[in-house]
Amino acid sequence: MSIYLPIAELPVNILLIFGLGIAVGFISGMFGVGGGFLMTPMLILVGIPPSVAVASVPSHMAASSLTGAISYWRKRLVDSGLGLVLLSGGLLGTAAGVWVFSLLRRAGQLDLIINLSYILLLSIIGTLMIVESVRALWRSLQGQQPVLRRPGTHSWFHGLPLKFRFRQSRIYVSAIPVTAIGFGVGFLGALMGIGGGFLLIPALIYLMRVPTAVSVGTSLFLTLFTMLAATVLHAVENRSVDVVLAFTLMIGGVIGAQSGARAGQAVRAEQLRFLLGILVFAVAARVGLGLLTKPIELFSVISTEAGG
Amino acid sequence: MILRKAAASVAMATMLFFFVAPLAYAERLVTSLSTHRVLISSNFTGTSLVLFASIEDSDAAKDKSKRYDVAITVRGPATTFVTRKKERILGFWVNYESRRYPDTPSYLAVLTNRPPAEFGPLELQTKYKLGLAFAALSPSLIQDKEFSEALLRVKKTEGLYYEETNAVTFLTPTLFRATLPIPGTAPTGPYEIDVQVFSNGVLAAQQSTAIEVVKTGFEAFVAQSARDTRLDYGLGVAFLAFVVGTVAGLVFRRA
Numbered sequence: 001m002s003i004y005l006p007i008a009e010l011p012v013n014i015l016l017i018f019g020l021g022i023a024v025g026f027i028s029g030m031f032g033v034g035g036g037f038l039m040t041p042m043l044i045l046v047g048i049p050p051s052v053a054v055a056s057v058p059s060h061m062a063a064s065s066l067t068g069a070i071s072y073w074r075k076r077l078v079d080s081g082l083g084l085v086l087l088s089g090g091l092l093g094t095a096a097g098v099w100v101f102s103l104l105r106r107a108g109q110l111d112l113i114i115n116l117s118y119i120l121l122l123s124i125i126g127t128l129m130i131v132e133s134v135r136a137l138w139r140s141l142q143g144q145q146p147v148l149r150r151p152g153t154h155s156w157f158h159g160l161p162l163k164f165r166f167r168q169s170r171i172y173v174s175a176i177p178v179t180a181i182g183f184g185v186g187f188l189g190a191l192m193g194i195g196g197g198f199l200l201i202p203a204l205i206y207l208m209r210v211p212t213a214v215s216v217g218t219s220l221f222l223t224l225f226t227m228l229a230a231t232v233l234h235a236v237e238n239r240s241v242d243v244v245l246a247f248t249l250m251i252g253g254v255i256g257a258q259s260g261a262r263a264g265q266a267v268r269a270e271q272l273r274f275l276l277g278i279l280v281f282a283v284a285a286r287v288g289l290g291l292l293t294k295p296i297e298l299f300s301v302i303s304t305e306a307g308g
Numbered sequence: 309m310i311l312r313k314a315a316a317s318v319a320m321a322t323m324l325f326f327f328v329a330p331l332a333y334a335e336r337l338v339t340s341l342s343t344h345r346v347l348i349s350s351n352f353t354g355t356s357l358v359l360f361a362s363i364e365d366s367d368a369a370k371d372k373s374k375r376y377d378v379a380i381t382v383r384g385p386a387t388t389f390v391t392r393k394k395e396r397i398l399g400f401w402v403n404y405e406s407r408r409y410p411d412t413p414s415y416l417a418v419l420t421n422r423p424p425a426e427f428g429p430l431e432l433q434t435k436y437k438l439g440l441a442f443a444a445l446s447p448s449l450i451q452d453k454e455f456s457e458a459l460l461r462v463k464k465t466e467g468l469y470y471e472e473t474n475a476v477t478f479l480t481p482t483l484f485r486a487t488l489p490i491p492g493t494a495p496t497g498p499y500e501i502d503v504q505v506f507s508n509g510v511l512a513a514q515q516s517t518a519i520e521v522v523k524t525g526f527e528a529f530v531a532q533s534a535r536d537t538r539l540d541y542g543l544g545v546a547f548l549a550f551v552v553g554t555v556a557g558l559v560f561r562r563a
Contacts, residue, residue: 002353002492006530059549063552067557070557228549232546250549255556291402295401297461299462300462301391
């Protein structure tokens with residue numbers, strides 16, 4: 001069963017796209033990540049032009065993260081205050097990232113820089129998360145209390161002014177490092193064409209000491225707004241948002257995200273962190289392998305004039 | 309004096325006849341295409357056009373040894389391709405060298421009755437742009453074989469470049485038929501179709517026609533909205549995402 005995509009200008013198997021939406025939506029709801037880092041490469045693999053894939057995926061992420069966020073919201077696992085402070089930094093970071101993106105593109109070799117930073121960042125975060133969560137799982141197997149939240153240990157940024165109490169997150173911290181995290185995530189997200197959820201969640205968990213479930217809920221909340229903004233920006237800047245593709249992905253995405261959110265809340269926090277660590281590490285390994293192994297076709301052809 | 313003038317003009321006319329006549333085609337070509345507009349709607353997965361052509365004013369009926377060769381070249385809207393080659397640098401496979409191919413057809417199909425190399429000498433292929441390579445690229449670009457061959461190979465794999473050397477069927481010695489494929493991934497826009505008929509390595513007749521590949525109905529509306537009312541279109545898609553997310557959140561609460 002195939003349907004013609006009016007902007008991508010090619011027919012696709014609608015069930016395949018729908019299935020991709022469900023699968024990535026599930027991961028999105030479970031881990032609170034947008035899933036763009038999985039969806040965009042898969043769509044390109046299916047034959048969708050990269051410009052259309054990159055521009056259409058954000059609306060899918062917005063829909064899945066909204067339905068995931070609603071589910072977490074009901075359980076009071078979304079810290080909207082923290083989310084809004086992150087968002088203010090995130091939007092600035094996104095703008096800066098888009099600017100640097102075009103600078104690098106003009107300088108050439110953008111792909112290499114993106115891929116290398118991708119591998120470096122993801123493998124470090126993935127390894128840290130796996131190591132930490134295995135330790136936590138080990139401790140709980142031994143019957144000890146998890147010691148992730150250490151009330152006595154204060155980092156240097158706890159001395160900064162502009163302190164806020166974020167109730168759901170149970171933290172009392174300055175808005176400055178929170179905005180900085182938002183900025184960093186927005187910057188890297190725009191630069192690497194990803195939502196940045198899997199950067200944000202570890203940062204909230206390990207740097208801000210926010211509980212895992214609240215980190216996931218708040219990340220979904222943030223992803224919703226950044227992805228809505230990205231959809232409009234891509235439509236205006238690149239004219240490559242395909243509404244038929246986006247709608248098909250969305251419908252699949254929200255179905256997957258619902259079950260994913262339930263699955264995410266059913267497993268223990270350490271297990272969730274362990275699984276997310278594995279996922280992040282696997283993506284890094286996949287990108288790394290792609291760079292290290294000899295491609296079957298050494299040549300690639302792109303058309304520099306969009307449209308017909 | 310008058311006589312000499314007349315003789316000279318007769319000679320001139322004779323010369324003109326012998327020099328000019330071979331340049332004008334001996335035969336005429338009459339073509340008919342099943343459609344000149346390919347309409348793309350939501351269930352479009354590609355289509356094919358049927359071309360019939362008749363070679364008129366032919367002496368093939370008298371001259372039984374006469375044999376025609378046909379090349380049908382379909383060119384989609386021109387674009388600029390960039391071909392990149394990956395090299396291993398510090399263990400990583402990265403894009404290294406690249407070549408630009410301006411004014412190259414985004415879609416190309418070359419249909420012939422036998423390989424164009426058998427039509428006549430190589431000059432015939434370069435002069436009349438026969439075959440994928442000559443139809444797509446200028447001779448100077450073809451010389452860089454590694455990159456130009458890669459371009460043709462990649463486009464063939466994508467199904468956007470297509471070559472068939474037994475796709476023209478002669479129904480009678482002067483009437484032939486060919487099926488032109490238009491794949492689902494075909495770019496929209498105007499397509500040029502050139503039909504060339506050769507006999508004994510000489511162009512005997514040619515005819516050009518055109519088709520248009522256009523989106524229709526909903527597809528045309530979406531494409532137009534995305535192009536002309538960008539902000540509204542973007543806000544519309546964002547709103548759609550918001551609605552889908554909210555509705556799903558409410559529906560699944562009851563379930």
